[in-house]
Amino acid sequence: MAEKTSANPAKTEKPVLLSGGNPQIPKGYGDGPIQAYIAAMPGWKSDLGRRIDEIIVRAVPGVRKAVKWNSPFYGMEDDLWFLSLHCFTKYVKVTFFRGASLNPTPTGTSKYPDVRYLDIHEGKFDEAQFTDWVKQASQLPGEKM
Template identity: 45%
Template sequence: MSVSSPPSAREVSELVMANRAIRAPYYQADHDDGVRFTDLEKGLQWGADVVPAMLGLFRVERDVRDDHIDGWVGFARHWRGGTLRLDFDLFSGSEESEPIAVVTAVSGRKGENTVADEDFGEIELPDHVPTQEEWEDREKQYQKARRNDDTDGSAAVEAYIAALPGWKREFATRFDELVRREVPHVRRAVRYHQPFYGVEDNGWFASFSAFSKHVKLSFVCETHLEPEPPSGTAPQRQALDLTETDTLDEEQVASWIRQAADDPGMNW
């Protein structure tokens, strides 16, 4: 897929169904910005709203904002009558294959025939509004495709790391490099909105996640590591929290990676 011009709605849908769409680390659900439609009082959700919307986009545009030079914006009708705006990047990693759609934000827009968008002005809406059954069927199709997917998820992990800012990206990159060095045939994938590392047929043994002030390196195994990491209360929840001013003890982390990989604690 070329990203020099707006991808078609069909191309975006194909990426989602190929399990090549992830939620960005800084993903935002803007459901309280003054333009939400009132039926979505509980906010917009990744699974229930974003995925079905990406499978039903009617318009895709290049993001015109100066600080989103690699971004795209899509619009979809929601079954409750409103419109969703989805912001996403198309990340092309080292492998020669289709990019990863990294969704950065979703927000609601009011309007029956047209909607007003701050970046693209007045947008005419298609006549067809999906029914709730059609909306839920899209989600079911996606979940079935995900369950049947046994491909390597390295590109998604690379996209997730690339989306991290500054020092968080540096820690994540080094952790990813250590895992791949210590476990040469590691399987990588983004699960539950964070990267996971596993041993084929044995399960996942490590993951990491980024928060506002720290990065958490987690080890998922059946027994306690030696020595035990400073965070966590059980073998499957052992972790090391790193702040911007911390130094990564690579020798110790490498030892924990090897131990956890020998005894993974989470099934596929």
């Protein structure tokens, strides 16, 4: 019986990492699923995830949060999102769903004309620019998902 008890918390504490190191987290709304995702981000990415979340919460009062498709989403209303995150082996990708409207425009392009990406590599996070983009993005119409 003690073995079952010790095995279950280990599964809870260490979610499966998908290809590229993205945590597999059950979908859900609110801060809880986001914090579970951030805690499961591998290595330096977890600290970055915490910092990104703190910046978004501070810059956008009343921000809504959810984990969908193993990625955190942030928006002004449930199911209308302005930003999401995803872990890859060497960086964290931030997706701005209306990023083409941001000034300056993030450099990562997409096959979708409005979407822009920001790939954040270890030690290469411009917090001031990110904060500005988050404030701008939160004022634009959200993407329904």
